[in-house]
Amino acid sequence: MELTRRQMLVTSTAALASVVGLPAFASATDDLIAELTGGASLGSGAITLDTPEIAENGNTVPVSVTAEGAKSVTLYADGNPVPNVATFNFGPLNPTRSAATRIRLAKTQNVVAVAQMEDGSWQMAKNEIKVTIGGCGG
Amino acid sequence: MAKGVKPRVKVPKSAAAGETITIKTLISHKMESGQRKDSDGNPIPRSIINRFTADFNGQNVIDVTLEPAISTNPYFQFDSIVPESGEFTFTWYDDDGSVYTETKSISVS
Numbered sequence: 001m002e003l004t005r006r007q008m009l010v011t012s013t014a015a016l017a018s019v020v021g022l023p024a025f026a027s028a029t030d031d032l033i034a035e036l037t038g039g040a041s042l043g044s045g046a047i048t049l050d051t052p053e054i055a056e057n058g059n060t061v062p063v064s065v066t067a068e069g070a071k072s073v074t075l076y077a078d079g080n081p082v083p084n085v086a087t088f089n090f091g092p093l094n095p096t097r098s099a100a101t102r103i104r105l106a107k108t109q110n111v112v113a114v115a116q117m118e119d120g121s122w123q124m125a126k127n128e129i130k131v132t133i134g135g136c137g138g
Numbered sequence: 139m140a141k142g143v144k145p146r147v148k149v150p151k152s153a154a155a156g157e158t159i160t161i162k163t164l165i166s167h168k169m170e171s172g173q174r175k176d177s178d179g180n181p182i183p184r185s186i187i188n189r190f191t192a193d194f195n196g197q198n199v200i201d202v203t204l205e206p207a208i209s210t211n212p213y214f215q216f217d218s219i220v221p222e223s224g225e226f227t228f229t230w231y232d233d234d235g236s237v238y239t240e241t242k243s244i245s246v247s
Contacts, residue, residue: 060209077207081173084205091198093219095158099200100215104171104207 029078047125058131064100070115079109171206189231195224
């Protein structure tokens with residue numbers, strides 16, 4: 001097949017369209033949250049998400065979350081190859097509904113905490129963390 | 139079974155009845171994310187701890203689902219009420235099917 005300038009333009013436009021059509025990472029997180037909550041509206045204020053402003057090493061970033069009255073808390077990192085981080089289900093003996101752990105972050109991004117409260121409503125908190133060295137290999 | 143897996147848990151030895159105590163746990167585990175590649179460019183298979191639970195006398199305190207985004211040597215800090223003397227049981231579930239447990243007793247005065 002002879003490749004004319006016109007054909008070249010058509011194929012390159014099609015290739016570009018398919019790239020643009022891919023979902024961005026941020027919307028992948030939104031989709032996961034919508035899947036978790038079933039599209040319920042997200043309140044805010046009941047969750048305290050404690051993160052460093054700048055993390056020098058993305059391999060181990062300390063994160064703590066407190067959500068009084070929460071049944072479970074799910075953490076997401078919207079710039080990671082897989083946005084899911086962890087889900088904490090609190091038992092009857094846990095009074096403060098708080099947990100702290102260390103997570104990996106590939107780059108500067110938002111960490112999102114979504115909590116299901118005991119009355120079935122949903123709460124969300126979001127913090128940006130600046131990462132100087134990424135933590136997901138490569 | 140992954141090599142060199144060693145759980146470490148910090149629980150106070152004694153507490154007052156109904157007191158809220160803080161528990162710190164750490165388990166040495168490489169938490170291979172499945173995203174990395176070896177020197178030949180082949181992906182290294184995922185090998186992580188996927189679940190962690192803590193119970194006190196059979197009652198659940200916390201149940202965590204872990205994803206590859208949890209750092210090497212997963213660390214958790216959380217609170218618990220101690221209504222009576224008893225034993226905490228901590229359980230980690232590995233991707234390869236191994237289960238690691240650690241118990242700590244606490245006396246309540």
